[in-house]
Amino acid sequence: xxxxxxxxxxxxxxxxxxxxxxxxxxxxxxxxxxxxxxxxxxxxxxxxxxxxxxxxxxxxxxxxxxxxxxxxxxxxxxxxxxxxxxxxxxxxxxxxxxxxxxxxxxxxxxxxxxxxxxxxxxxxxxxxxxxxxxxxxxxxxxxxxxxxxxxxxxxxxxxxxxxxxxxxxxxxxxxxxxxxxxxxxxxxxxxxxxxxxxxxxxxxxxxxxxxxxxxxxxxxxxxxxxxxxxxxxxxxxxxxxxxxxxxxxxxxxx
Amino acid sequence: xxxxxxxxxxxxxxxxxxxxxxxxxxxxxxxxxxxxxxxxxxxxxxxxxxxxxxxxxxxxxxxxxxxxxxxxxxxxxxxxxxxxxxxxxxxxxxxxxxxxxxxxxxxxxxxxxxxxxxxxxxxxxxxxxxxxxxxxxxxxxxxxxxxxxxxxxxxxxxxxxxxxxxxxxxxxxxxxxxxxxxxxxxxxxxxxxxxxxxxxxxxxxxxxxxxxxxxxxxxxxxxxxxxxxxxxxxxxxxxxxxxxxxxxxxxxxxxxxxxxxxxxxxxxxxxxxxxxxxxx
Ligand SMILES: Nc1ncnc2c1ncn2[C@@H]1O[C@H](COP(=O)(O)OP(=O)(O)OP(=O)(O)O)[C@@H](O)[C@H]1O
Ligand SMILES: [Mg+2]
Numbered sequence: 228x229x230x231x232x233x234x235x236x237x238x239x240x241x242x243x244x245x246x247x248x249x250x251x252x253x254x255x256x257x258x259x260x261x262x263x264x265x266x267x268x269x270x271x272x273x274x275x276x277x278x279x280x281x282x283x284x285x286x287x288x289x290x291x292x293x294x295x296x297x298x299x300x301x302x303x304x305x306x307x308x309x310x311x312x313x314x315x316x317x318x319x320x321x322x323x324x325x326x327x328x329x330x331x332x333x334x335x336x337x338x339x340x341x342x343x344x345x346x347x348x349x350x351x352x353x354x355x356x357x358x359x360x361x362x363x364x365x366x367x368x369x370x371x372x373x374x375x376x377x378x379x380x381x382x383x384x385x386x387x388x389x390x391x392x393x394x395x396x397x398x399x400x401x402x403x404x405x406x407x408x409x410x411x412x413x414x415x416x417x418x419x420x421x422x423x424x425x426x427x428x429x430x431x432x433x434x435x436x437x438x439x440x441x442x443x444x445x446x447x448x449x450x451x452x453x454x455x456x457x458x459x460x461x462x463x464x465x466x467x468x469x470x471x472x473x474x475x476x477x478x479x480x481x
Numbered sequence: 482x483x484x485x486x487x488x489x490x491x492x493x494x495x496x497x498x499x500x501x502x503x504x505x506x507x508x509x510x511x512x513x514x515x516x517x518x519x520x521x522x523x524x525x526x527x528x529x530x531x532x533x534x535x536x537x538x539x540x541x542x543x544x545x546x547x548x549x550x551x552x553x554x555x556x557x558x559x560x561x562x563x564x565x566x567x568x569x570x571x572x573x574x575x576x577x578x579x580x581x582x583x584x585x586x587x588x589x590x591x592x593x594x595x596x597x598x599x600x601x602x603x604x605x606x607x608x609x610x611x612x613x614x615x616x617x618x619x620x621x622x623x624x625x626x627x628x629x630x631x632x633x634x635x636x637x638x639x640x641x642x643x644x645x646x647x648x649x650x651x652x653x654x655x656x657x658x659x660x661x662x663x664x665x666x667x668x669x670x671x672x673x674x675x676x677x678x679x680x681x682x683x684x685x686x687x688x689x690x691x692x693x694x695x696x697x698x699x700x701x702x703x704x705x706x707x708x709x710x711x712x713x714x715x716x717x718x719x720x721x722x723x724x725x726x727x728x729x730x731x732x733x734x735x736x737x738x739x740x741x742x743x744x745x746x747x748x749x750x751x752x753x754x755x756x757x758x759x760x761x
Contacts, residue, residue, distance in 0.1 A: 342581070343581055344580070344581050344582070344585060364580075364581060365579055367581065368579060368580065368581050368621075368622070371623050372575055372623070417575075417576055420571060420573065420576040420577075421576045421577075421579060422539075423535060423539060423571070424569075424571060424576060424577040424579065425579065426535065426538075426539050426560050426561075427533055427535065427560060427564055427568075427569045427638075428564055428589055428590035428593060428637065428638070428641065429560075429561035429564050429565075429590055429593035429594050429641075430561075430589075430593055431593070432559060432560075432561030432562075432593060432594075433561070433593065433594060433595045435595040436592055436593055436595055437591070437592045437594075437595050437596055437597065437598060437601060438592065439584075439585070439588040439592055439598060439601055439602070440585075
């Protein structure tokens, strides 16, 4: 399975400067970097954007997880590279890949360092309804549980003679029915008992819910945000008003 | 006034043909520790759902009669309101631990109630101390053992400070040692907080040392209700096919052989006493 693509988007508990930032700051960072890498098309600039993210990965001690995603995406990246070389030339192709690298890096940095609970708390403080944010964090909570269950059902059906690898394409898809149906049934049953438990603890009953761990922006968050904003403003001015210096316009001449 | 009272209660689920519980009359006082048992499908779960208002508010159906909990009629309160009086713990802890860490799980109920932060923190610390969960507060549910998960499930009901705790087969997914620990914990809570506890359990043996009352159900009705020594030595218990503890079966046989044996021991200690008495 290409599960390792998701490795880069799975939170790891670590104590680093990046982890300690407010999720809203990190969201702004990811969006800001994405915006920059879309605004600019120049090879050198995209390279600078990408390279400036590498120290952040280092600070967050997340290089390993990041590498495993990139590995997982190798095929896709190679594909993009070739298609672009054929239609748009090498220079454009490399820019495109750099841009994709920056986007992946920015978002994996976000998901690697933001705990799902923090994320849902951030959403709540950004005025997203509690039930929505809670549903999201619960979905994350139950992924391993359901995965376990799928595995158990699979083993049970295989011990009764189910052969997943048998037959042609459509047959192989049909082979999954004896796994999917029980999984759906048991998930519905599970959902009802989860709902019973939520109901029994007053879920959604009162509008003035308390949030035990509210998020607070700290000095470091403001520092990062101001730096980011300055970087964006300066780049936009250089690009659209002053014009990029020739050095940054260099590209591969074919 | 009893803490829980059922007056002629019957309930039929949604479009079911027959009653899940029928003509229930029941009074439970504060501080009781009760074992609720009976064969599969006899209505135990249905009965406790009536106490915290899941019936009729969550599970729809036809409810007859009246259930009074701490002076409130359950049909007139919400489940959320009742949750501060009645805590409930279900069989499968996986389905009750909805948060990504233990701390948040314990906070979940009080947060929903809008209780102030300092008070929530205080309650979490108290409960975590009592249930020995302090070292687990930042663990995710998946990192916990079955027994720990069930302890967290109990703790997350207790942070709402209920006076009644209902448990539906809390040890069904646990190994014997963890099961024993959970029951001992319930005993401690019963004694130290004067918490009223009702446990549904098939393994009666586990609870013999602790409960003061056994309620036995069959086909939606209560067929025996009283001290363990009365209920478990009754014909009804024999007939209903519940798993009567070996010690009791042994003494039943013994009593047939020896008319001098008059007491009904349910614990090993009582058994030893009874034997001592006849041999004197
Ligand atoms: N949610 C439901 N909807 C419809 N019928 C139900 C529902 N829950 C239980 N029943 C039915 O009500 C009756 C009593 O069930 P209940 O779950 O209360 O029994 P129980 O004593 O708890 O059994 P067990 O020991 O198997 O848990 C059964 O006939 C059952 O099929
Ligand atoms: Mg039941």
